[in-house]
Amino acid sequence: MDSQLGTSPSYTWRGIWESKWVLRRGICWRVGNGANIGVWDDSWIPGTQSRRLLSPRGINDAQMKVNELINSETYGVYSFRSAYRALINDEWLKEEEAxxxxxxxxxxxxxxxxxxxxxxxxxxxxxxxxxxxxxxxxxxxxxxxxxxxxxxxxxxxxxxxxxxxxxxxxxxxxxxxxxxxxxxxxxxxxxxxxxxxxxxxxxxxxxxxxxxxxxxxxxxxxxxxxxxxxxxxxxxxxxxxxxxxxxxxxxGGRADGRTDAAGWKPPDTGLAKVNVDAGLLGEVGSGIGVVCIDDRGEITCCAAVQFAEIWDTKIAEAKAVFWGMKVALETGLSDIVIESDCLQVVDALRNKIQGTSHFHLILDDIVALAFNFSSVVWSFVKHGGNKVAHELAHYQPWDVGKRVWRNVIPPRISAVAANDILV
Known part of the structure; x- marks a missing residue:
């Protein structure tokens, strides 16, 4: 990867050398013992656009290697197939070619x-x-x-x-x-x-x-x-x-004739809507908010579930869907609309995406839990229509565990609920 083009290169070598950008943009270390992989400067984290660790580094950690973090005995191989996949499927190339x-x-x-x-x-x-x-x-x-x-x-x-x-x-x-x-x-x-x-x-x-x-x-x-x-x-x-x-x-309105998009909407007759959201509170932990509303627009149940663990956003939002379904099941709902403001999770559930990552395992748990309901619809809503669940995900005082309010609105979110749902 660090080789030079040299003087008077052959056409073959020039073609190989000029294709290095493909490897640099798509290559990702498969971690073996991690002795040769820099924690901060090398691409070794799959599933992210940069494939690099983006967290703040310590003053003395610039040369840290991955083997200081883990132990393993196998090495990975970067193949022509993965290079081809990077060329065809990766988002970075889609952006460059489109x-x-x-x-x-x-x-x-x-x-x-x-x-x-x-x-x-x-x-x-x-x-x-x-x-x-x-x-x-x-x-x-x-x-x-x-x-x-x-x-x-x-x-x-x-x-x-x-x-x-x-x-x-x-x-x-x-x-x-x-x-x-x-x-x-x-x-x-x-x-x-x-x-x-x-x-x-x-x-x-x-x-x-x-x-x-x-x-x-x-x-x-x-x-x-x-x-x-x-x-x-x-x-x-x-x-x-x-x-x-x-x-x-x-x-007499917005200069371009637009109006602000509507926020939360009640479900169709006979359905219950379960809005979910996840939130991170700095280094304290992760929170999940759940609010169940009937087809009349009335709140039947609220829940705030808080954890000491800090998850990636995609993982946290998927867990929010899972816990929202658990609360709905405990409440006795049968026909539900699960509404999240994380489009990635909603699309994954709609398209029945499969895999072996932590994220996909949570999706499998969600699908398994869905069999306990008569019907489940996956719905996406922007942040403006999910404010009550968002407030519950950040509910204070912070207390690890689950808090549930049935047929009552927690006082701390009553104003948000009044503006977002009850109007």
């Missing part, structure tokens, strides 16, 4: 009703054109790219807007703490996920808040002025509200 997907993303960003300077910021951020320390380091290699606020990792665009302590404090104080769940290789990956998970007006607020976080970060770094998370949130909210107010005055 510019319409990229254009679709940019079309959605440009169609958002945000300030022009916010759109310009969004475009520059996605192009890694905002002045981060990692960007400077790519041009001046002796320049220290370590984040000067948290010192945990290099200051990339996604680190500055999402991963850094300053950004996380602001997101956790907002109504969009869900954006911190999971891990993403780039800002575009993160914002694409937000577009799928949130309503359009919420995406507008997320992009605007990202812009406000960048401005707050610059004040902290350049002027030594640290703003309170509440003030950053208030400023971003004010910008969005003022822009919408201008649109209302111009046309």
């Amino acid at each position: 510019p319409s997907m990229v254009n679709n993303f940019w079309g959605k960003i440009l169609s958002l009703h945000v300030l022009p300077r916010v759109k310009i910021f969004a475009w520059r951020a996605c192009q890694n054109a905002i002045p981060t320390l990692r960007g400077i380091n790519s041009r001046i290699q002796t320049f220290d790219a370590t984040c000067c606020i948290c010192g945990r990792e290099n200051e990339t665009t996604i680190h500055a807007l999402r991963e850094c302590n300053l950004a996380r404090e602001i997101w956790l104080c907002s109504t969009f703490s869900k954006v911190l769940e999971g891990s993403f290789a780039s800002l575009i990956d993160w914002w694409e996920w937000c577009i799928k998970e949130f309503e359009e007006h919420e995406v507008e607020e997320i992009i605007t808040l990202s812009w406000a976080i960048w401005n707050a970060r610059n004040k902290a770094v350049l002027l030594g002025e640290k703003l309170e998370p509440s003030s950053v949130l208030s400023y971003a909210r004010k910008v969005c509200e003022e822009l919408r107010g201008v649109e209302m005055k111009k046309g």
Whole structure:
């Protein structure tokens, strides 16, 4: 992989050498004893876009090898078949060969009703054109790219807007703490996920808040002025509200004639809807929220299930579906609609995807549990229509175990339920 083209190479060697990008983009270590695999710099984690560990690294862990974490005795082999599969099936190639997907993303960003300077910021951020320390380091290699606020990792665009302590404090104080769940290789990956998970007006607020976080970060770094998370949130909210107010005055509604998408909807007659969601509370653990509603729109059961373990987002959302079905079964429901705001889980259940990973084993448990019901429908809803389950997934006080409320709404979420369901 580190070989050079050389001078006057043959056509055969040139063809082999120029195909190295295929291997680099699709290759992934199969861990044997792990002695030659770098924990941070090598691709060894299957099932992710980057195939690399994205967690913050410790100061003295730069040269850590995988064999310091595990013990095993077998080696893996990278075959031509896996290279072909990487070429044909991997998402990265689909993105490179299908510019319409990229254009679709940019079309959605440009169609958002945000300030022009916010759109310009969004475009520059996605192009890694905002002045981060990692960007400077790519041009001046002796320049220290370590984040000067948290010192945990290099200051990339996604680190500055999402991963850094300053950004996380602001997101956790907002109504969009869900954006911190999971891990993403780039800002575009993160914002694409937000577009799928949130309503359009919420995406507008997320992009605007990202812009406000960048401005707050610059004040902290350049002027030594640290703003309170509440003030950053208030400023971003004010910008969005003022822009919408201008649109209302111009046309009696949104300037482009759009209306905000509807949130939660009651199930069809004779069905019960079970909304589920998963949430992560920093380093404390994982939570699952479940709310059961009948066809009249009345809440019949709520549950908050909390664990000390911290799971990957996809795993947590699949477990939320499983626990939602268990609560529904205990409540005596027979014909149900399971509604989640995780499209990946819903699509996997609809398409009956099979496999041997932890995620697929949970799907198998869900399918087995479904045989206890007369009918089960898998439904996807964006975040705006799943607020009650989201609040239950983050229910406080935190207490490992299961709490169930039957025919009553927990006081801490009554206001959210009133706005989201009962209206």
